[in-house]
Amino acid sequence: MPSPCDSRYAPAGNVGAALMLIDSRLKTVYDGKAGTDPEQQQLMDQFTASLGPEEANDLVDGACTLIYMFMQWLRMAYEDHDRDVIEYVVPSFVASMRMMTKSIRPEVIPTMTGLIVAAATGLSPNLWRKQYGDWTGDEMNALEATALLLAEHINRLTDDHDFATRLIAEALSSAHRD
Template sequence: MSSPCDPEYAPVGDVGAALMMIDSQLKAVYDGRTGKRAEEQRMADQVTASMGREGLDALLDGTCTLIYMFMTWLRAACEEHDKEVVEHVVPTLVGTMRMMPKTFRPEVIPTMAGLLIAAGTGLSPNLWRAQYGDWTAAEMNPLEATAVLLAEHINRISGGDRDFASRLITGALSRADQG
């Protein structure tokens, strides 16, 4: 039975721009560039401010698409080892969220966990979230950080390859363009 939250009904958004932002955040974390983070955040804020409403919506949808793609890959990896993605990934990421109170205020953690669970069970995270109203400004940084945490988790379990998650997505995008 089809769900109104089925990914086939979801807008894909600007996955390329979302991946660029996530990849930039990952590189900053890996390189330990804490001094440059404020400058990079200022530049990212300028880019998003110049996008307009449609561009921001596309970036938001693209970020949700990344979350869906990352969780789909993680679900397949877990299934290869007879494990359940929701059981093995979500608690780890929620625990990390709880250790980051400046990024993840307690009231947004259930929404971010819900996005992960929706994606992990094959539902579109953005359509799942749309059931509860419009996105709030307070959810924007946690949404981006959730995608970063997922990418970092994938990189770590892939043997520490810091670019694995990004290559996973760019490979999928390349295959989609060819098909």
């Protein structure tokens, strides 16, 4: 019996916009800046402020789609080496989230961990989360951080700072051709 959280029932959302935001954050991390570039942050703030409720929901769904795609890639990569993705991703993910004390509230870490475990098992992160009610404001930073940490994990595994972004961009390009 298929789960109501099966990924085939999930809206993809605005994956392109979510990828743009994550790629921008990754570039900031890799440039070695202590924080977010104020000009870049202003542009991101203007972009998110310009979103209406429907567009904001599409962006959240897009971030969840990224999380799903990143976890599926990680699952396959770890399985190729006879390793369990949950065993190798979750502990470092939780440790990283716990260090982000200025932007991530401790009570959202279990939810974000649940998102990546759901994605690793083939469930839709956004449908899995939807079972528990509406998204909270505190979860928005954590959702972005989750996608960022997974993308960075992939980039470290491949030793390529652009691999995760390219992975999604190529998948989107392929989907548009089909």
